[in-house]
Structure formats: C-alpha cells, structure tokens
Amino acid sequence: MARNIADNVRKLLLLGQCVPTVKQNAAKIRVKRLELDENLLMYFRKDEFYYCSDPDKVCKTGDIVLIEALPQKLTKLITHQVKEVVYPFGDITDPVTGKKVAKEKYREDIEKQSELYGKLESAFNYKKAPPRGWQDGKKDFTSKPTYTKFHVFDENDPYAI
Amino acid sequence: MLRRLTPLIIQSRTIKHTVDIKWVRPEYIPAYKAERSGDLEALPPIPETALGQAYALSEEIKDAPEAVKKIFSVGHLGKKEYNILVKSHFISKVRRHQYDESTAETRIARLTGHIRCLQDTMENDPKNVIAKKTVQELIDKRKKLLKFLRQYDYKKFEWLLEKLNIEYKAHPDTYNKLSRKESLRKLTEMHCDNIKNKKLDDYRTLLESQQGPFLTEKLEALKFIRSEQIDLQLPITVTEQDIKKVEEQLKEWTIKDEIKQQAKKKKRNILLETE
Numbered sequence: 001m002a003r004n005i006a007d008n009v010r011k012l013l014l015l016g017q018c019v020p021t022v023k024q025n026a027a028k029i030r031v032k033r034l035e036l037d038e039n040l041l042m043y044f045r046k047d048e049f050y051y052c053s054d055p056d057k058v059c060k061t062g063d064i065v066l067i068e069a070l071p072q073k074l075t076k077l078i079t080h081q082v083k084e085v086v087y088p089f090g091d092i093t094d095p096v097t098g099k100k101v102a103k104e105k106y107r108e109d110i111e112k113q114s115e116l117y118g119k120l121e122s123a124f125n126y127k128k129a130p131p132r133g134w135q136d137g138k139k140d141f142t143s144k145p146t147y148t149k150f151h152v153f154d155e156n157d158p159y160a161i
Numbered sequence: 162m163l164r165r166l167t168p169l170i171i172q173s174r175t176i177k178h179t180v181d182i183k184w185v186r187p188e189y190i191p192a193y194k195a196e197r198s199g200d201l202e203a204l205p206p207i208p209e210t211a212l213g214q215a216y217a218l219s220e221e222i223k224d225a226p227e228a229v230k231k232i233f234s235v236g237h238l239g240k241k242e243y244n245i246l247v248k249s250h251f252i253s254k255v256r257r258h259q260y261d262e263s264t265a266e267t268r269i270a271r272l273t274g275h276i277r278c279l280q281d282t283m284e285n286d287p288k289n290v291i292a293k294k295t296v297q298e299l300i301d302k303r304k305k306l307l308k309f310l311r312q313y314d315y316k317k318f319e320w321l322l323e324k325l326n327i328e329y330k331a332h333p334d335t336y337n338k339l340s341r342k343e344s345l346r347k348l349t350e351m352h353c354d355n356i357k358n359k360k361l362d363d364y365r366t367l368l369e370s371q372q373g374p375f376l377t378e379k380l381e382a383l384k385f386i387r388s389e390q391i392d393l394q395l396p397i398t399v400t401e402q403d404i405k406k407v408e409e410q411l412k413e414w415t416i417k418d419e420i421k422q423q424a425k426k427k428k429r430n431i432l433l434e435t436e
Binding site: 062147 | 184185186187188201253254255256257258259260261266311312313314315316317318319320321322323326327328329330331332333334336337339343344347348
C-alpha cells in the first residue's frame with residue numbers, strides 16, 4: 001500500500017538537481033533519497049537519475065528543479081519533463097524577505113559594508129553583471145562532464161583533463 | 162554460460178583483428194604547468210626597475226638619485242619583493258575596498274599571484290621539490306575556493322574568471338588511472354558508433370531521396386481516383402484536403418532537396434579547388 005502511494009507520488013512531482021550531461025534537448029536530474037537498511041536500521045543516501053526533456057534549455061547545471069513524469073515516454077531514456085526551476089544555482093533569493101543572498105549575508109549588506117569602507121572601481125558590480133552563462137564554454141567548463149584524457153585526438157577537447 | 166565458454170572453444174588470442182585502432186598515450190603534463198592549472202597568462206608585466214612595495218611609499222625616494230632608486234628596485238631587492246608586487250597587482254584588480262584582504266575574490270587573486278610566481282620558479286628550476294609541493298597545494302586550494310564561490314555567487318564567479326584569466330573545469334566523476342585496455346575499449350566503442358551513425362545517415366538519405374517521386378505518384382493517383390469517383394457517381398472517399406496535404410508535403414520536400422543539392426555542389430567545388 002505504502003509502496004503504491006510512493007510510486008504514484010513519484011509520478012506526480014520530484015525535486016532534484018541538474019547535473020552535467022552530454023545529451024542535447026534533455027537535462028539529467030539527480031534526485032536524492034534516503035533508503036533504509038533493515039539490517040543496520042540506518043538510512044543511506046541513494047541517488048536516482050532521470051532524463052527530462054528540456055527543449056528550451058530552462059535549467060542549467062546545478063539548478064534545483066521540479067520535474068514531472070511525461071504521460072508517454074519521449075524516447076527510451078527521456079521519461080520526465082522539467083516543470084519549474086525552483087532555485088537557480090548560485091543566485092539564491094531569500095524566500096522570507098525576497099532579497100538576494102550570497103552565502104549567509106544579504107547582498108545589500110555586503111554592498112553597504114564596502115561603501116562604508118569606500119568602494120573602489122575594481123569591486124564587482126551586481127547591477128552591471130550579465131546573467132549566468134556568458135563564460136560557458138570559454139573559461140567555465142561545467143556544463144558537460146569532464147573525464148580523464150585517454151587519447152590524442154586532432155581536436156583538443158577542453159573537457160578532457 | 163555461452164560467453165564463458167566461447168573463449169575456450171574459439172581461440173581469440175592468435176586472431177589478428179582487422180580493425181586497426183592506433184592508441185596514442187597522451188603526454189604526461191606535470192600538475193603545476195599552466196595548461197593543467199588553468200592559468201591562461203604568465204606573470205604581469207612588472208619592470209625590474211619598479212620600487213619595492215614598502216619603499217615606494219616613502220617621500221624621500223621620489224627625488225632620490227638613480228643609484229639609490231636602483232638599490233631599492235625589485236631587481237636588486239630580489240625575487241621575494243617582486244612576488245609581493247605580483248600579488249598586489251592581482252589583488253588590486255578585484256579588490257572591493259582599500260582594506261579588503263579576506264574576501265573570496267581577494268584570496269583567490271592572492272593565490273593566483275603566488276601560483277604564477279611559483280610556476281615561473283618551476284620553469285627555471287624544475288627540480289625544486291618544495292616549490293612543486295607548494296604550488297600543487299595552492300592550485301588545489303584555489304580550485305576549492307572557486308568551487309565554493311560558484312555555489313553561492315555564480316555571477317561573481319564568472320566575473321572573477323574573466324578578470325584573473327583562469328579556466329575552471331569541474332572535477333570528473335572518477336579520477337581513474339589511465340590504462341591501455343580501457344582507452345582502446347573507448348576508442349573501439351567510438352569507432353563502432355561512427356560506423357552505426359554513418360549507416361543510419363546513408364539509409365536516411367536514401368529514404369528521403371525516394372520520398373519525392375513517391376509523393377508525385379501519390380498525388381497523381383489520388384487525383385485520378387477522385388475524378389473517377391466523381392465520373393462514376395460513387396461515394397467520394399478522397400477529399401480535397403487529402404490532396405492539399407500531399408501537395409504541401411511535396412512542396413516541403415522540394416525545398417529541402419534544393420538545399421541539400423546546393424550543399425552537395427558546394428562540397429564538390431571545395432574538393433575540386435583543394436585538388
């Protein structure tokens with residue numbers, strides 16, 4: 001009974017994190033769950049991976065997203081679709097006050113502090129900053145999984161380490 | 162069962178494989194090198210005549226004779242003073258305010274300066290074990306700080322990469338040791354995939370080339386059936402919408418075919434020119 005309910009809920013909505021993948025038009029979502037080991041009576045982490053259709057590329061690597069099951073499988077692999085991006089990675093808004101946060105501080109407070117000390121021109125400006133993704137594939141290689149370099153190809157792949 | 166028995170029955174060790182895949186082992190690059198650490202530029206252009214950081218503040222040195230200036234220059238004071246200048250150069254690029262010393266961006270900038278100095282040392286003296294160890298630790302630390310910065314402030318992370326000219330590559334899932342067997346396996350897999358994709362593409366082009374003639378034939382047949390049905394006053398099964406649909410499909414196909422033909426011509430021209 002309980003298992004049936006869990007299965008049905010799983011078909012409704014799931015919360016997971018987007019991880020790097022080479023698939024195009026699809027996002028790989030990791031859903032963390034805890035599994036009970038009945039011998040030890042302890043919970044252990046168990047990851048499940050879902051491939052979700054994402055033709056508009058709404059979610060980027062690291063985003064926390066809501067996914068829901070498709071009524072019909074798109075391909076053998078793609079079973080879900082991305083419904084909503086809940087928390088964009090590295091651009092968190094505090095749900096209580098609605099202000100932007102960096103770590104445990106409000107961005108406003110950080111700005112205020114540097115203004116009190118005398119803000120320099122070299123400081124980072126949040127207002128002028130372009131949205132995430134302008135360094136993707138140039139200096140920031142995180143959208144695809146990296147791997148150990150195993151052969152000398154004609155074209156040098158930046159994702160090979 | 163069968164899998165276990167086949168090598169016993171069929172000797173595969175002596176068989177020469179027809180697929181020749183040449184594996185080239187990637188050359189070993191030490192971790193302190195710029196291409197591994199992700200530094201895209203060398204040391205900043207600071208001349209040897211630049212004054213040491215503490216001495217530059219003094220009033221007297223401004224109108225001192227050349228000989229005195231030379232004594233207090235970085236070239237004369239040594240590498241240590243020069244390295245301090247390099248670090249402060251990088252920090253001044255990203256500093257929030259005058260007293261900013263411990264924020265993530267300044268720490269990363271300072272580490273970057275230190276790393277580039279040590280990389281220069283390693284270039285001149287590759288057997289310096291202490292420098293090798295230190296630079297490795299610093300590179301790892303910087304990567305960790307960048308990882309954290311990426312987690313809580315992505316915009317600043319990207320800005321910092323641009324400012325300091327560093328590359329950031331995420332950690333791979335597993336750091337497995339390079340082996341001949343595994344590399345050959347991967348290469349063979351790629352080879353098989355290539356063959357499969359090529360065959361699929363060929364088949365697709367074949368089917369698409371047959372689409373046009375089939376559609377024209379279908380159009381004629383449908384028109385003929387409709388006219389016959391009207392003439393013989395039978396119940397009409399082929400509507401005009403069906404015919405229109407086929408016409409549209411034919412139009413789409415002709416447009417696609419033209420684009421393909423032009424691409425083929427271009428390819429041929431390029432090949433002829435190169436020959």
